[in-house]
Amino acid sequence: MLRYRSSSDSRPGAERLAGSVRGRPSALLWLSTAVLLAFILTPIIAIFWRGFGDVQIFDRLGDPVVRESLRLSLVTTGITLGVTIIFGTPTAYLLGRHEFRGKAAVSTLIDLPMVLPPAVAGIALLMAFGRRGVLGPALSDYLGIELPFTLAAVVIAQTFVAMPLYVRSARSGFEAIDDEYMQIAATMGLSRPAVFRAVTLPLALPALVSGAVLTWARALGEFGATIMFAGNFAGRTQTMPLAIFESLEGGDPGASLALSAILIIVSFTVLIAFQWLTRSSTARSG
Amino acid sequence: MLELDLGLRLPSIAIDVRLDVDDEILVLFGPSGAGKTLTIKMIAGLERPSRGRAVINGTVVFDADERIDRPPQQRNTGYVPQRSGVFPHLTAAENIALPLARGRQRLTRGTAHEQALALLERFGLGQRAGAYPAQMSGGELQRVALARVMALQPDVLLVDEPFAALDGPVRAGLRREFREFQRELGVPAIFITHDIEEAAVVGDRIAIMVAGQIRQVGRTREILDAPVDREVAMLAQSGNLFDGTVAERGGETVIETPVGPLRVPQCRLAPGSAATAVIRPEGIRVMREDRSVERFANATLLDAVIQDIADHGSLTSVTSTVGAGRITVTLSPTAASNLGLERGKRIRLAIPPAWVHVIPGEPGEGLARGRYDGGR
Structure with a gap:
């Protein structure tokens, strides 16, 4: 977890564990680990194998399908991330730093989209904001807003599915901060906004950033809710995962391999960034 | 001068404290759970008393009858919690500069930083200005906490078992430094400890607190020689x-x-x-x-x-x-x-x-x- 530890906090548990686990791991442990690794690595290697073998993915990177979906993915996930941070941070702060009636219910509801099958999320959004949905007609009649099959719909689908990851991580970041730091800052004369900016926010920042990384990665891979709610229109709602699906269906594995290769590299980078963030925050706090 | 008459009713404890503290170190001594920390938090404005009145340096900061309850920001107390409270995300110098720049004094960033460096120098931490708390020893952290409090020129010092986690020689040195530090500031100090030896070395007077009540206040000798009851005698290890x-x-x-x-x-x-x-x-x-x-x-x-x-x-x-x-x-x-x-x-x-x-x-x-x- 991302947590600042006070410097006096030693971890006797970790030492005891390291001390008691001795001897070499048995061959059986190595074997099952090797099987698992092979299972994970084979498909990933296969993409690059095929990609560099008969389809030449570098040549396909310039394809309109690839470029358009890449652009759309970057734009929509960027907006999703922004919306998530703007609405998710205050919510995470409320949940992490305050007690109130119904807190457990609020927290469960916010987690709900995480366990909901994306297809169900897409249908649900359609039923709410779609043309024949509960709010859809009102939106189009009074505000002139047509959501389904637009870029906005892509953002809504991504946000719906990916926001809980950010709220969870940010909340635990806020929760982990010792009250003492805020109290001290208050006695030193820092106003409440100043305490938030100078103490609370920086202490929670590693958790906020790793939550943002997870949310962005989830949004980038979002498929089910998007195709249900926003549809699959090239240049308008066709993000990378949708483009992969379509080009493969349409008998053009080249574009889907190129997009997949990009997504694999991005995912790997995200994972390493996440680990680095987690590690650097605990290293500095001891 | 600090004048206190505060009461706090909680499900777990009832606190009643009447104390006048001059420009001296008053040790608040008692077993854990006696309400010592809650008492200084009431003074700092971090815990709301159920009744009473607190006057710091002539300013009423709390009065239940007059409905006065100043927020911690407007009390000018120098509060040092048990684990030093040095911000883990800031260097030693930044820890001291932060309240100077963003607190009551509102110094410019440059001036705040200069003052921070000067104070660190004074506390023998000139070399450690750029160190993060995780890289500092317990004694160094307590010095940073004291330097930070000194920078604020508080009207009262409230320190909560500051040296409890330190080794013997470091403790002895810091106790002496704390006495010098308080004299230099010339303000009342309340120093919490549950170690009678520390109480005797650091305090000008000792107040013995048991179960939320002050049992006895007096010079160290008075407490050791003439404890008011058997419990105080045992706590103070009178003999x-x-x-x-x-x-x-x-x-x-x-x-x-x-x-x-x-x-x-x-x-x-x-x-x-x-x-x-x-x-x-x-x-x-x-x-x-x-x-x-x-x-x-x-x-x-x-x-x-x-x-x-x-x-x-x-x-x-x-x-x-x-x-x-x-x-x-x-x-x-x-x-x-x-x-x-x-x-x-x-x-x-x-x-x-x-x-x-x-x-x-x-x-x-x-x-x-x-x-x-x-x-x-």
């Missing part, structure tokens, strides 16, 4: 405690105890009533068993057998059995070696009545009964 009964013997008042009848100073207790005698270990004279005793004509004389001898450096403490009880005595190492004290040897103890402090009443509720467990 040998003997529970007994007041009796008349040949026209004199004595207390019958497991170590024998003890002569006491003039005593208004009725014979037959219960009382506890408290005798400081340094008040008892040790002699060879054959020694003539004219010098201690009115003292109680007891024959004892040495059980254990412990050398504390500048003091030697000797535990001996007398009758059904035990007595601990401290004397200088020179005296101990002149007397040739060793385990199993018979000695004679003289207890002048002036060193016997009498606490009337039945021993016992509250703390478990126990015997004085040796010197300091």
Whole structure:
């Protein structure tokens, strides 16, 4: 977890564990680990194998399908991330730093989209904001807003599915901060906004950033809710995962391999960034 | 000057504190759970009292009747919590510069940083200005916390067991530094500890707090020599405690105890009533068993057998059995070696009545009964 530890906090548990686990791991442990690794690595290697073998993915990177979906993915996930941070941070702060009636219910509801099958999320959004949905007609009649099959719909689908990851991580970041730091800052004369900016926010920042990384990665891979709610229109709602699906269906594995290769590299980078963030925050706090 | 009359009712504890603190160090001493931390949090504005009034340096910061309750930001207290409270995400210098720039003083960033460096230099941390808390030792962290408080020029210092987690030599040094630091600031200080040795070394006065109530306030000597009740005597490790009964013997008042009848100073207790005698270990004279005793004509004389001898450096403490009880005595190492004290040897103890402090009443509720467990 991302947590600042006070410097006096030693971890006797970790030492005891390291001390008691001795001897070499048995061959059986190595074997099952090797099987698992092979299972994970084979498909990933296969993409690059095929990609560099008969389809030449570098040549396909310039394809309109690839470029358009890449652009759309970057734009929509960027907006999703922004919306998530703007609405998710205050919510995470409320949940992490305050007690109130119904807190457990609020927290469960916010987690709900995480366990909901994306297809169900897409249908649900359609039923709410779609043309024949509960709010859809009102939106189009009074505000002139047509959501389904637009870029906005892509953002809504991504946000719906990916926001809980950010709220969870940010909340635990806020929760982990010792009250003492805020109290001290208050006695030193820092106003409440100043305490938030100078103490609370920086202490929670590693958790906020790793939550943002997870949310962005989830949004980038979002498929089910998007195709249900926003549809699959090239240049308008066709993000990378949708483009992969379509080009493969349409008998053009080249574009889907190129997009997949990009997504694999991005995912790997995200994972390493996440680990680095987690590690650097605990290293500095001891 | 700090004037307090505060009450707090919580499900777990009821606190009532009346204290006036001058420009001195008042040690708030008591067992854990006595309400010491809650008390200073009420002063700092971090905990809302249920009743009473608090005046810091002539300014009313809390008054339940007048509905005055200043937020912590407007109280100008120097609060140092138990674990130093040095921000882990800032360097030593940034920790001090932050309140200077963003707190009451609103200095520019450059000035704040310069002042921070100067203060760190003063506290012997000039080399550590760029270090993060995780890279600093416990003693260094406490120095940063003190330097940060000093930068703010508070009207009162509130420190909560600041040295509890530190090693012996570092603690001793920091206690001395804290006394100098308080004198330099010239403001009242409340210093929490549950270590009576620390209380005696750091405090000008000690307030003993038990279960939310202040039991006794006084100079260190007064508390050690004349504890108001048995519980205070035990907490302050005042010395040998003997529970007994007041009796008349040949026209004199004595207390019958497991170590024998003890002569006491003039005593208004009725014979037959219960009382506890408290005798400081340094008040008892040790002699060879054959020694003539004219010098201690009115003292109680007891024959004892040495059980254990412990050398504390500048003091030697000797535990001996007398009758059904035990007595601990401290004397200088020179005296101990002149007397040739060793385990199993018979000695004679003289207890002048002036060193016997009498606490009337039945021993016992509250703390478990126990015997004085040796010197300091």
